Amino acid sequence: MAQKPAVQAQKRIMTRKRLLIVGGMTLAVIAFILFSPYGIVTRLGLAREASALQGDVDEMRRVEDSLRAAIRHLETDTTEIERLARERYGYVREGEEVFIIKRDTTQ
Secondary structure (H helix, E strand, O other): OOOOHHHHHHHHHHHHHHHHHHHHHHHHHHHHHHHOOOOHHHHHHHHHHHHHHHHHHHHHHHHHHHHHHHHHHHHHOHHHHHHHHHHHHOOOOOOOOOOOOOOOOOO
16 A cells, blocks of 8 residues: 555655654754753863962962062071172171172173
């Protein structure tokens, strides 16, 4: 028993409509998965930002450690404190002579 041509045409049209609907829904789901606020693209961007921030944190920790070491050094080394006082504030020990050297700036 052969189907009538009108019924076959109607089935083809319904099949196309279903394919379009399913395809459209699939595209919508894929677009949501990729581009939504919780999607893959956002996730990858946040991962890159987190990695950059972790690098900044690591660098700041290294700087902090070196500054803490410098503080410990200054708190315990009296010769370093004395050297800094002489350089920055012009302190002189008793009996020392100070020679001031002026540079020629007319060149």
